[in-house]
Amino acid sequence: MIVVMQLGATPEQIRDVEERIQQFGFEIHPIYGVERTVIAAVGAPELDRNEAKAQLEALPYVEQVTLVLKPYKFVSRKFREQTIVEVNGLHIGSDLFVVMAGPCTVENEAQLLKTAQSVHQSGAHILRGGAYKPSTSPYSFHGLGVEGLAILKRAGELTGMPVITEVMDPRNVETVCEYADILQIGTRNMQNYDLLREVGQARKPVMLKRGMWATYEEWLQAAEYIWLGGNEQIILCERGIRTYETYTRNTLDLNAVPAIKELSHLPIVIDPSHGTGRASMVPALTRAALAVGADGVIIEAHPDPAHAVKDGAQSLTLEAFRELMLSLRPLAEVMGRTLQA
Ligand code: PEP
Ligand code: MN
Numbered sequence: 384m385i386v387v388m389q390l391g392a393t394p395e396q397i398r399d400v401e402e403r404i405q406q407f408g409f410e411i412h413p414i415y416g417v418e419r420t421v422i423a424a425v426g427a428p429e430l431d432r433n434e435a436k437a438q439l440e441a442l443p444y445v446e447q448v449t450l451v452l453k454p455y456k457f458v459s460r461k462f463r464e465q466t467i468v469e470v471n472g473l474h475i476g477s478d479l480f481v482v483m484a485g486p487c488t489v490e491n492e493a494q495l496l497k498t499a500q501s502v503h504q505s506g507a508h509i510l511r512g513g514a515y516k517p518s519t520s521p522y523s524f525h526g527l528g529v530e531g532l533a534i535l536k537r538a539g540e541l542t543g544m545p546v547i548t549e550v551m552d553p554r555n556v557e558t559v560c561e562y563a564d565i566l567q568i569g570t571r572n573m574q575n576y577d578l579l580r581e582v583g584q585a586r587k588p589v590m591l592k593r594g595m596w597a598t599y600e601e602w603l604q605a606a607e608y609i610w611l612g613g614n615e616q617i618i619l620c621e622r623g624i625r626t627y628e629t630y631t632r633n634t635l636d637l638n639a640v641p642a643i644k645e646l647s648h649l650p651i652v653i654d655p656s657h658g659t660g661r662a663s664m665v666p667a668l669t670r671a672a673l674a675v676g677a678d679g680v681i682i683e684a685h686p687d688p689a690h691a692v693k694d695g696a697q698s699l700t701l702e703a704f705r706e707l708m709l710s711l712r713p714l715a716e717v718m719g720r721t722l723q724a
Contacts, residue, residue: 389445517571565589621653656699683697684704
């Protein structure tokens with residue numbers, strides 16, 4: 384932390400700031416200039432530096448406080464080179480380009496089984512499907528709940544694929560853990576801290592979607608909450624952010640992949656379905672995800688998108704999904720990645 388004193392701050396005022404910094408637990412390294420004094424505060428007390436900064440900046444004789452360290456520690460790249468999340472023998476964060484696919488929502492057993500068998504044959508590694516659906520509208524379908532979880536688990540077992548599904552409520556984490564292999568935290572819940580703490584206690588990997596409004600720093604701080612609960616099996620998922628564009632549902636921020644690779648050791652996957660809201664754009668952005676170095680993708684696919692209960696417009700048909708998988712193979716080879724688990 385660097386504290387810049389106001390021009391003309393008195394020796395008493397400088398001493399006051401130095402004492403406050405020491406009380407926070409820092410060591411001080413002042414530079415007494417002719418006109419202005421700058422105090423470097425070093426050391427790493429367990430402290431919310433943003434609060435310390437706010438307290439110091441409240442003093443009229445402090446001009447500015449600059450934080451040097453990132454507000455997250457364990458999910459930072461400085462802590463570790465790379466995390467590999469293992470799910471039933473699949474290594475996410477390795478040279479495997481992991482493909483998760485399935486419907487937005489589990490609607491019934493026939494729909495899910497048909498989808499699971501088809502995407503599995505096409506080469507998907509993990510089955511997705513929502514049983515608890517967050518919706519902007521209270522009038523939307525909110526999922527089949529436990530019945531949906533049971534269908535998902537059965538489809539996963541029949542096809543030999545692990546399953547990923549969203550958990551929205553801290554009270555449901557234990558139940559969802561009984562059925563799912565990966566817990567999904569949706570964009571709307573990225574800053575639901577009680578939920579983050581609860582999945583931090585779980586012994587299942589967590590895929591943390593980026594809040595549609597969130598900066599990388601906020602996203603990584605949310606991941607740090609999960610880590611601090613004792614769960615290091617975290618996958619980040621970029622799913623598009625809100626911008627002024629209206630043609631697409633969201634703006635898929637592919638910058639996130641190289642940025643997160645610089646900032647963190649956690650694997651990152653891309654959701655081109657919610658990132659665009661348009662099935663026609665999903666194949667191109669899936670290839671872009673592979674080209675930009677993502678660890679995988681999560682894609683919505685449905686046997687009959689025109690009758691899908693949710694997110695039909697962005698869902699690939701099973702045939703389109705198969706074609707997409709075929710188009711990934713040569714690209715994976717060029718990029719030094721594999722689609723073969
Ligand atoms: C979903 O995966 O179906 C979903 C609701 O995603 P998001 O949280 O990104 O909107
Ligand atoms: Mn969806």
